[in-house]
Amino acid sequence: MAVGPASIARPAPVAGRPVTLRGLLEREGVFSWLMLAPGVLFLLAFVAYPFFYGIFLSLEERRVATQGVFVGLANFRTLWHDAVFWQVTRNTFIYVAVTTVFKLAGGLGMALVMNQSFRGRNLVRAFLLLPFIVPTALSTVAWMWILDPTFSVVNWLLVHGGIVGSGYSWLGNASLAMWSLIVVNTWRGMPFYGITLLAGLQTISPDLYEAAAIDGATTTQRFLYVTLPVIKPVLVIVTMFSVIFTFGDFQLIYALTHGGPANATHVFSTWAFDIGMSAGQLGMGAAVALSILPALAALIVVLTFYLRRE
């Protein structure tokens, strides 16, 4: 790959000079690969190998502690004809799509509000990020209690505020459970959008707004034609990352609903866990997990292209 101009520091090969160990270590290629080797080997062993091993497992009928039998695409064929599989697919896409829209809209709002100057802004920013840094499983159990069927504080507020006559079963009703997950995920993920977009907003020079104001632009026009174009790259990248990570979300759903009631909130990761770990069908579980690969690969390709173009 050394096609660019060689760096000045590269030692020129001098005829007749003996190759010493030190001289060898000073070569860019040798030094670089020695540096890289431990990390790269680690990632090959614990990411690349499991990834390909997972593909291999998905082609087997295999239970825990037994020899696998190669079955080709039979696992995928079974899934294709399984109604639960399609429900899980739909759940995953709804979960990812709706939370992304909420987090994006809420995060943009948060960033715009925070982009005004006021006293104690850094402190507020630190507090707003708390939901994002606290271990998800722990904040999720707080939400479990907030949404408890009998003692939900949300229900208490709704009932005592005179808004409804009796409380809802937030986690027991199929569509409410999905909405509950969406709310909790939005609560956790929105600060990531908010703070990152805020950093993007802060790169906008005030001169641009002044120029726009002189030209008679309204607030909306300034947002559409100054703010948005400048933060668009940040917006796209943050969203893509968030979508990719939301696709892989596990602990929030596992802790809050366990995929229930009746599979209504199962996504690929929790369903793969139930099949692969709880029921011990490693092959089928691996097949379920791999089913997110096409959507994920498409996203990663789009992201890579975008990053290259920037």
Place this chain on the structure above:
Amino acid sequence: MVGGRDLLSRLGRLYLPLAGFVILGLFPFYWMLITSIKPNRELYSQKVMPLVVHQPTLKHYIDLLTETNFLTWTYNTLLVAVVTTVISVVLGTMIAYPLARMRFPGAAVVAIGVAATYLVPQPLLFIPMADIINRLELGNTLTAVMLTYPTLLIPFCAWLLMGYFKSVPRELEEAARIDGASRLQAMTRIVLPLCTPGLLSAGIFAFTLAQNEFLYALIFLAKSEVRTVPIGVVTELIRGDVFYWGQLMAGALLGSVPVAIIYSFFVDYYVAGLTAGSVKT
């Protein structure tokens, strides 16, 4: 100087929405706190106003610390977080440095490979990983999670650090090398010290992510004595009977404290790390 009109518009554009974000963001933590200090008769009564505590008690905390393995879980969590953070920052640095500052055959492939491993989600890996850990006979050991967490953290640290390493001018390194420093010395004495903020960001981030990790710990740590806080709280403190919420919230709150403390000391580095990847591209 501020007229009533200005104040009103500032109220609508700043203070009200800000209050909304802060209240929504922090309410669950407030709820954890007051639940954890309420006596059971307040927790499980439909008649008592639930938004405040009437007769605070530390009973749930005492029970948590004496009747469960919470302290062991805390120790495990911190041990795992520290070890994985060190591994990840060191290996991440060693990957990022050549990628950011050297020309060598294969650089492009490694760069793409590292980015790809960063984006591969855990659910794609945990089933084969469980089988691999079983075959290595590492089930129910902290080594299992110390080996698997860095798979998420190394690519992240490498990605974050590359930006910092690129920002150090080449001339500084070259001056050192003309003075006789080796490549390794130029790295450890010149470039790395200049990138201290980046290394701190990577470390803090890795530390919080390591404490947040759940799936691998859930699969590999089935015995109570080796569990981490999130797993212990979710699998052991949620019991069949109804009356466990005080203890559960005490656990959730105490489990969040180490992260929150580290975070409060290094907020700026954390925010820098968070935004570096997306803003600096």
